[in-house]
Amino acid sequence: QPKCVAVAHGALTKHIQAAGALYRYTPADRALHFAAFTFDAGMEQWLAPLCHGAGVVLGFSGWTGEDTLQALMAHAVSVIYPPTSALLHLADAVAARGQTLALRIACVGGEAVSSAALAKIRAGLRPETIINGYGPTETVITPLAWQADNRALTGYAPIGTALGERTLYILDADLNPLPLGAVGELYIGGPCLARGYHGRADLSGERFLPDPFAADGSRLYRTGDRVRFRPDGVVEYLGRADQQIKLRGYRIEPGEIEAALRQLPGIADAHVLLCEENGRRYLAAYWQAGPHDPIPTDAALKIGLAARLPDYMIPARYVRLDQLPRTTHGKIDRRALPVPEAPAPREQQAPTNSTEVVLVQLWQDLLGRQDIGIDD
Incomplete structure (x- = not known):
């Protein structure tokens, strides 16, 4: 600085x-x-x-x-x-x-x-x-x-x-x-x-x-x-003000997500970042477990956040760390946070009826890509 x-x-x-x-x-x-x-x-x-x-x-x-x-x-x-x-x-x-x-x-x-x-x-x-x-x-x-x-x-x-x-x-x-x-x-x-x-x-x-x-x-x-x-x-x-995130048309305050995460069982501390991969932007939640609480799963964290936050504020990826990295002044060292691992690719679900065929075709044409299934 x-x-x-x-x-x-x-x-x-x-x-x-x-x-x-x-x-x-x-x-x-x-x-x-x-x-x-x-x-x-x-x-x-x-x-x-x-x-x-x-x-x-x-x-x-x-x-x-x-x-x-x-x-x-x-x-x-x-x-x-x-x-x-x-x-x-x-x-x-x-x-x-x-x-x-x-x-x-x-x-x-x-x-x-x-x-x-x-x-x-x-x-x-x-x-x-x-x-x-x-x-x-x-x-x-x-x-x-x-x-x-x-x-x-x-x-x-x-x-x-x-x-x-x-x-x-x-x-x-x-x-x-x-x-x-x-x-x-x-x-x-x-x-x-x-x-x-x-x-x-x-x-x-x-x-x-x-x-x-x-x-x-x-x-x-x-x-x-x-x-x-x-x-x-x-x-x-x-x-x-300078950490507000604009994602998919929404203005998001990461601190609100972090506060919601800290209220969940098993979470001692948390930090949320906007990440990007292959042109796609997403929210990643880095969290540190409490010393005596059971370790929650990613699915449990999503369910817990869904009860507190709107859908567009739910992080896409979750990274558990033994300790959140800190600067010498005790603040989160954002540059030391690891890049979230990409989730395992899931099998694309093909359309099963004429309505799904039309919907998938519409999105493929609109986005110019073929890797779209009925669950996307």
Whole structure:
């Protein structure tokens, strides 16, 4: 990714103060620092607790789930914020051992958090508070945060309200503000906004736009995230605008399919891609099994999804992985996902009556191909 030009130190200081107020650090707290020091959110994870008198326990990238669990217990860690995927594995490990951690806060983030993942973290780790932190690198660390409540959720967890001196808008394609409940794109401004991309004036102009609601020359960052305001002012995340798929005339949000997959028995995590083979485009679902659940078949997954989604959103192929590939920041590594294997060719069913003969002939003429049977 293009590197962002750094923001002023004063703005960063104000953000660290706001983060400390969010987490309510005390000298009794021990925070587990799990991210690379080159990761922008990593700065918040070690600087905020130290600036508020708390201790920091350093984790290491090579740690297993067992290593993490031992460190949490040995150092009485009270605040953790590893990637969501790591928290889910930790919840499984704790549940398998029947142990209880003295966690005050578990912070999720780094990627969209499904309601199912949130419920699993709450049940397995039993923290006093769960915080969902949201923030593109361009907005420097965490411009929005949401403290989980007891509302029943579907889809993704909300991303919250502005943290510190931030401005945020939900706008339509013409940069007009949208009312409560209307879906638009999230724009973020404020003193912590990056100044642009180094050496990329074209890309900077595309993503960093003049704030149409300010007269001081400030700018807004166009996040590319589809969101809406709840009646209480909390921002709900609905998916990426640039990851929408158009397939067979339908606009499809992969996140909706992923959320439906995670609700099925035996699914711990899932990711959906649009793939192409011999000119044909199709949806592929990559999924990771839960540690103790029976392994579902492809047919069972299709039946389960059919009860939750329309037909055009049902993936054509399913790929089970021991572990979904992740980047060093804990996000899905899309480039590392394998190409789905083609299904075994099935025997073409020939027409059995005059009506089927006419229908098959019509489709053969229309599509210019002969490999069409009555089941296609």
